[in-house]
Amino acid sequence: MEYLIILLINYIGISIALMKFFPAAGHSSSHSLIPGLNIITWLKVIKRPWWWIFLLIFPGVNFLLGIVMCVELAKAFGYLESKDQILAGAFGFIYLPMLSKDKKLIYVGPEDWTKKKKTKVREWSEAIIFAVIAASIIRTYFLEAYTIPTPSMERSLLVGDYLFVSKFHYGPKSPQTPLSFPFAHHTMPGTTSMKSYLEWIKLPFFRLPGFTDVERNDVVVFNYPDGDTVVVARQNESYQQIIRDEAYSYKLKDLDNQMPLKANTVYENQARKRILKNDQISVRPVDKRENYIKRCVGIAGDKLEVKNGVLFIDDKQAEIPEEYQLNYKVKNVQYINKITLKEKYDINYKATEQSARANNTFVFPLTDTNLTKFKQDEPNFNFIPDFTSKDEMKGYITNNLRNRPDIIEKLMTTGAQNPRFSNFPNDVRYNWTEDNFGPIVIPAEGNTIDLTLENLPIYKRIIFLYEGNDLEIKNDKIFINGVETKTYTFKMNYYWLMGDNRHNSADSRFWGFVPEDHVVGKAVFIWMSLDPELSWSEGKLRFSRLFSFID
Numbered sequence: 001m002e003y004l005i006i007l008l009i010n011y012i013g014i015s016i017a018l019m020k021f022f023p024a025a026g027h028s029s030s031h032s033l034i035p036g037l038n039i040i041t042w043l044k045v046i047k048r049p050w051w052w053i054f055l056l057i058f059p060g061v062n063f064l065l066g067i068v069m070c071v072e073l074a075k076a077f078g079y080l081e082s083k084d085q086i087l088a089g090a091f092g093f094i095y096l097p098m099l100s101k102d103k104k105l106i107y108v109g110p111e112d113w114t115k116k117k118k119t120k121v122r123e124w125s126e127a128i129i130f131a132v133i134a135a136s137i138i139r140t141y142f143l144e145a146y147t148i149p150t151p152s153m154e155r156s157l158l159v160g161d162y163l164f165v166s167k168f169h170y171g172p173k174s175p176q177t178p179l180s181f182p183f184a185h186h187t188m189p190g191t192t193s194m195k196s197y198l199e200w201i202k203l204p205f206f207r208l209p210g211f212t213d214v215e216r217n218d219v220v221v222f223n224y225p226d227g228d229t230v231v232v233a234r235q236n237e238s239y240q241q242i243i244r245d246e247a248y249s250y251k252l253k254d255l256d257n258q259m260p261l262k263a264n265t266v267y268e269n270q271a272r273k274r275i276l277k278n279d280q281i282s283v284r285p286v287d288k289r290e291n292y293i294k295r296c297v298g299i300a301g302d303k304l305e306v307k308n309g310v311l312f313i314d315d316k317q318a319e320i321p322e323e324y325q326l327n328y329k330v331k332n333v334q335y336i337n338k339i340t341l342k343e344k345y346d347i348n349y350k351a352t353e354q355s356a357r358a359n360n361t362f363v364f365p366l367t368d369t370n371l372t373k374f375k376q377d378e379p380n381f382n383f384i385p386d387f388t389s390k391d392e393m394k395g396y397i398t399n400n401l402r403n404r405p406d407i408i409e410k411l412m413t414t415g416a417q418n419p420r421f422s423n424f425p426n427d428v429r430y431n432w433t434e435d436n437f438g439p440i441v442i443p444a445e446g447n448t449i450d451l452t453l454e455n456l457p458i459y460k461r462i463i464f465l466y467e468g469n470d471l472e473i474k475n476d477k478i479f480i481n482g483v484e485t486k487t488y489t490f491k492m493n494y495y496w497l498m499g500d501n502r503h504n505s506a507d508s509r510f511w512g513f514v515p516e517d518h519v520v521g522k523a524v525f526i527w528m529s530l531d532p533e534l535s536w537s538e539g540k541l542r543f544s545r546l547f548s549f550i551d
Contacts (some may be wrong), residue, residue, distance in 0.1 A: 014070075015091030018042065021073060025107040039243060040046075046072040046110045054519045059135050059142065063178055070096060076110045100464075116338040139183075141172040141208070144521065146221060146291065151351055152499035152506065154294060154369055155323035158217070159348070161545065162528035165221045169522040176287045186288040188480035193280060197288055205286070205517040214350045214495055217319060218296045219550050221521040222497065226511035227289035230300050232280040236290070238511060239281075241422060246271030248420050264428065286517055291427075294507050295321060298496030300444035301450065306437040306509070309387050309502065322551065325367045327386040327503035333362045339538070344377070348533055351504065360390050363440030365501055386503060424512040427457035434502070434509045442513065443490040451478055451488045458512075459488065466515045468493045492516045523550050 018032035024040060039053050046069060056062040070087045070092035077090070079099060087095040099105075136471070139145075148161040157163070177197045181188060184196035214220060229239040247267035254261060263340065269273040275281070298304040303314050309326055311318040341347040345366065353363040363386055366374060375383060423432045432438065443449075443462060451459065453476060463480060464471040472479045494513040499505025508514065529545035 010093040010328050013097055013531070017073075017092075017096035017100040019095075020105065021045065021077065021107075024077070036484070039362055042069060045107075046076050048072065049108075052130065055133070055137075059139055061136055063132065063211045064129075066092070068229060072110055076107060077105060078108045096148065136182060140175060141167055141247055143167065146293065148293065148521070151348065151365075151504055152347070152501050153219070153295070153500045154293070154351070154365065154504075155325055155346055156321055156500045157293070157523070157526075157550070158529060158542070158545070160529070160530040160532050160542075161526050162530075163523055163550065164525045164527060165521040167521040169211055169524070170214055170519055171205040171207045173205065173287075173520075174203055176205065177201075177202060177285050180288075185291070186282075186284055186547040193282065195282070197285075199285065205518075214296055214519060214522075215298060216296060216299055216302075216313070217321065220292045220294065220296045220386050220495070220497060220514075221291055221520040221523055222514050223286050223518040223520060224292045224465075224511075225287040225289075225461075225514055228284060228286075230282050230284065231275065232282050235282070235305045238506075240426065241420075241510075243271045243275065244421050245270055246275065272536065289518070291520060292497075294497035294499050294505070295325065298442050300442055300493035300495065301438055301447070302442045302496070304437075304442060304496055305439040306435060309385065309435045311498070321500045322470065324367045324500045325370075327363050327365050328371065329361055329384040329386050330364055331361045331382040331384070332380055333360045342531075342533070345374050350533065365504060422510055424508065424510055430511075431455065437509050442496050443492075443494045443514075445493045447492055448487050448489040451486055453478070461512060462490065462515070463488060466513075466517075495519070525549055 015038065016036060019029045020046070022031055025045045025063050027041050027045065032038050036053070039056065040050060042089050043050055043052055047067070052065060055065055065088040070088045071098065074088035076083050077099065079085070084095075084099075087097075088408075098470050116209050139471055143164045143166060146163055146165050148159055148163070177199060179199075179201055181198035183377065184282075188194040188196045226238045226240060231237070231242055234242060247264065247270065247458050250267045250270055251261065251264075267454065278411060297311055297318060298313060305312045305315075311320075341349055341352070345364070347364055347366070347370070364374075370381065374381070407512075421427065423434065424429070440458065443459070447511065449455075449459070453473070456473075460471060461467050470479075470481050472482075477484050479485070493516045494518070496508045497514050498507045526545050526548045529542035529544055531540050534540045
């Protein structure tokens with residue numbers, strides 16, 4: 001609504017000015033009132049190419065060109081002083097109507113740059129402006145380059161892969177914060193907290209037509225849904241999970257001091273107050289949240305479930321990506337160097353973990369192919385899938401509190417498999433893990449569900465955050481926008497994204513659904529791949545991955 005008001009004010013102010021400027025330049029004043037024709041006539045007055053009207057379609061680019069057109073309009077009527085140009089560019093909707101009231105308004109025409117020798121400064125300025133505009137259009141609406149920073153998609157995508165993401169497959173979405181520093185995502189280069197964007201103007205979500213919808217098994221880049229709020233010093237971590245971890249520490253203190261346990265919400269509110277008081281918090285719009293890349297395993301309307309690490313869609317085993325991998329506990333492992341692990345079994349040494357030194361137990365991420373090869377090469381090793389079951393409550397607790405059996409017993413009686421509530425929907429009523437999860441139905445636009453206090457944890461972020469409703473619970477009744485309700489109809493489609501490296505992926509199993517307005521594009525092509533663990537002499541450049549398409 002704020003954007004529409006600002007847009008209307010600008011349109012009215014500029015139209016008032018053009019009604020005076022056009023007749024003085026030999027054009028009909030009525031042209032100023034006809035959308036499209038007013039822009040074409042304006043370009044004629046300042047003698048700029050007619051095809052600029054197409055550039056004005058692109059948010060961000062249109063803001064820059066709008067400033068240029070206002071400045072050029074002032075100059076075409078003889079207002080050449082620096083203050084005139086600054087005011088026309090910054091406050092055109094106010095200053096141009098003021099200039100148009102001048103009774104001595106005379107059209108002198110724009111400055112003819114063709115008769116002037118270009119200086120080096122002008123040459124470089126024009127080249128930079130053109131490059132910024134061209135690159136901005138390409139990366140916003142066609143292709144954008146990304147780098148794989150984490151192993152969550154291994155072995156399909158590797159750390160150090162450089163790839164192109166197609167914006168036109170699903171249809172490019174217009175920037176929701178068009179006033180931003182070129183090529184910076186959410187933070188100014190060289191800083192950790194200075195925002196690279198202004199929120200004076202916010203555009204509603206809009207997606208241009210694409211070639212296809214998001215489909216199962218697509219590798220998708222999206223804005224991190226849980227990144228709406230971040231702790232600046234820990235901005236790659238989930239803000240909600242930071243609060244839950246802090247709340248868990250308060251709970252442990254009460255247990256340690258033999259105090260009665262409070263409700264989880266009490267601990268969470270205590271944690272939230274401390275974080276808001278002591279840490280720098282940043283709230284980000286959708287298009288400025290961190291970019292994540294995962295595989296879409298479930299689309300709107302799918303029923304999804306994970307059983308002992310196996311994914312099922314609509315009660316049928318889902319297609320398994322070729323390079324999908326799981327963690328295996330491997331016992332009786334003797335020393336293996338990183339080159340051997342990489343060359344023989346495609347294991348990055350940094351991804352391994354020595355879980356028990358006494359019996360030489362390691363955790364290795366392995367594809368089915370590499371697991372078979374490893375077993376053949378090392379028949380004395382004992383390979384055990386590293387799954388976590390719904391009933392394996394003691395796993396997390398005993399690993400962290402093995403010397404406090406009294407606290408372990410009290411925590412286990414609370415009913416939480418993981419007392420940090422790290423698995424979606426992050427609620428004690430849902431004892432789900434990454435290997436045993438669901439069943440859950442992915443929301444689809446137009447679908448209506450029965451809404452209860454029991455299933456509200458699954459849908460509450462959709463209702464109040466992604467779809468912008470007020471949500472309250474009063475006397476065990478659910479109120480949406482002040483009205484008691486027992487149903488809810490979804491406004492958008494949602495997706496379920498998971499990493500191919502299933503035991504090393506922060507994905508939908510931890511933070512839930514990905515709304516369609518968070519989808520950025522489809523990963524299509526790897527143009528460069530550098531192994532961060534190896535030197536150039538050891539084979540840092542992965543030749544086999546250069547110029548390859550992504551499955």
